[in-house]
Amino acid sequence: MPELPEVETVVRHLKPDLIGQKIISFQSNWSKVLDNINIDQFLETISDQKILDVTRRAKFIVLNLEKGFIPIHLRMTGRLFPNDRIPDEKHISAVFQLSDIFLIFKDTRKFGRIYWYDEWSDFDIKHGIEPLGELFTQEWLLMSIHSKKRQMKALLLDQHFIAGLGNIYVDEALWSARIHPLSISNEVSSVKIKRLHRSIRAILESAIVYNGTTFINFSFKDGIPGSYRNQLQIFDREGLLCKRCNTTIKKIRAAGRGTYYCTRCQKR
Numbered sequence: 311m312p313e314l315p316e317v318e319t320v321v322r323h324l325k326p327d328l329i330g331q332k333i334i335s336f337q338s339n340w341s342k343v344l345d346n347i348n349i350d351q352f353l354e355t356i357s358d359q360k361i362l363d364v365t366r367r368a369k370f371i372v373l374n375l376e377k378g379f380i381p382i383h384l385r386m387t388g389r390l391f392p393n394d395r396i397p398d399e400k401h402i403s404a405v406f407q408l409s410d411i412f413l414i415f416k417d418t419r420k421f422g423r424i425y426w427y428d429e430w431s432d433f434d435i436k437h438g439i440e441p442l443g444e445l446f447t448q449e450w451l452l453m454s455i456h457s458k459k460r461q462m463k464a465l466l467l468d469q470h471f472i473a474g475l476g477n478i479y480v481d482e483a484l485w486s487a488r489i490h491p492l493s494i495s496n497e498v499s500s501v502k503i504k505r506l507h508r509s510i511r512a513i514l515e516s517a518i519v520y521n522g523t524t525f526i527n528f529s530f531k532d533g534i535p536g537s538y539r540n541q542l543q544i545f546d547r548e549g550l551l552c553k554r555c556n557t558t559i560k561k562i563r564a565a566g567r568g569t570y571y572c573t574r575c576q577k578r
Contacts, residue, residue, distance in 0.1 A: 312384050313369060314441070314474030314514055315538065316522035320390060321366045327392040328361050328373070331408035340403040343415070345423040352426055356380065361408075368437040368473035370425075381425045381433055382415065388422030390415050437473040441510050446472075448507045455495045455503055462498065463491035464565035475510070477567045478523055478545050483509045484571065485544035490578040491564040491571055516541065544570045 312320075333356045338349055347355075355378065363374040371390060373380040382390060388403075392411045396402070399416075404424060406413035415422065427433040439446050458465060465471055466480045475483075484491050486509035489502050517523060520538035543553050547570060548561040557574040 311369070311386050311476060312388075312522070313476035313479055314366070315479070315517035315520075317366050317369050317371060317384070317474070318518050319521045320384075321364050321371055324371070324390065324392065325364045327411060328364050328408070328413065330360065331410065332360050333357060333375075334407040334409065336404065336406050338404045340417070340420055342420070343403045343417075343422065343424055345425050347426040355426065366474075367434065367440075368469055369476070372433075377428070379427045379430060379433060381427065383423050383425075385417070385419075385421035385423070387418040388415065389417070437469055438471045439473065441472050441474060442514055446507075446511075448504050451507045452500055452503050455498060456500075458495045460495050461491070461565060462489055462493045462495055463567070463569055465495050467565050467567070472510075474514075477569075478542070479510075479513055479517065481545045481570050482513050482543060485576060486513065488575050490576040491562070491569045493578055544572065546570065 336349075336353055336356060338344060344352055356375065359375040359377065361373050361375060365372045365374060367381065370381040370383050373382070382388075384390065391414055392408075393414050394411055396405055396412055397414065397416075401416050401418045401420075402414060403417040403420060403422060404415040406415075415424070425433070439450065454471070455462075455465070462484065463480060466475055466483070467477070481491070483506060487502050487506035489498055489506060517538045520541060523538040523542070544559060547559045550559055551557065552559055552572040552575055555572065555574045557572050559570055559572055562569050562571070
């Protein structure tokens with residue numbers, strides 16, 4: 311599933327094509343693609359509205375209209391891209407007809423969803439702090455982690471706690487900060503949490519520069535994959551040697567997810 315860097319990559323490449331475009335019509339080829347509004351209401355609400363901006367919140371691409379917001383979640387196989395025509399191919403879940411182009415939502419496994427919100431606060435409140443935002447400080451992270459008694463991997467994956475992190479970047483950040491994924495949050499040292507704060511920011515910023523990570527499905531623009539995979543330090547490296555200490559990397563289950571860690575660098 312695309313995480314913060316992948317979604318940010320899509321947003322940055324959509325902006326030039328979408329800002330200023332007017333929504334002429336919308337068609338859905340998959341009845342469940344609209345999550346919290348029916349198609350008649352959606353059409354009535356968005357028709358003739360101009361797209362003022364394209365932004366990201368958590369793992370959502372958000373079309374900011376003159377009145378209201380359209381958050382789009384790609385999930386596992388969703389892809390959102392502009393095109394000068396509607397492609398004659400399978401798996402097109404929805405199409406926005408805009409002033410000059412079409413905005414295509416293609417989704418092989420049909421898990422992706424489109425939402426509607428009249429008020430930003432109704433959508434924003436569902437998500438935690440942005441890890442690249444000004445409010446995400448060392449002090450906030452120290453206080454927030456020590457105030458909870460939860461497994462670290464599960465806590466960092468919780469979108470109500472920190473928005474946008476997923477399995478890949480949580481593993482990378484925990485390795486960088488030398489924190490065991492099964493550690494209990496209120497027992498992790500302040501030194502390690504400060505290191506975690508720096509690691510989260512640095513890893514996300516670097517991943518955005520490389521346009522995110524592609525393993526199977528993620529692509530942007532004209533099907534271009536992200537290239538951060540070559541920069542990964544721990545994720546998907548089971549059986550290989552840790553790049554820091556040459557210890558064999560292990561894979562376990564944490565928070566229901568496949569999790570990679572170094573038994574020497576990340577002691578409990």
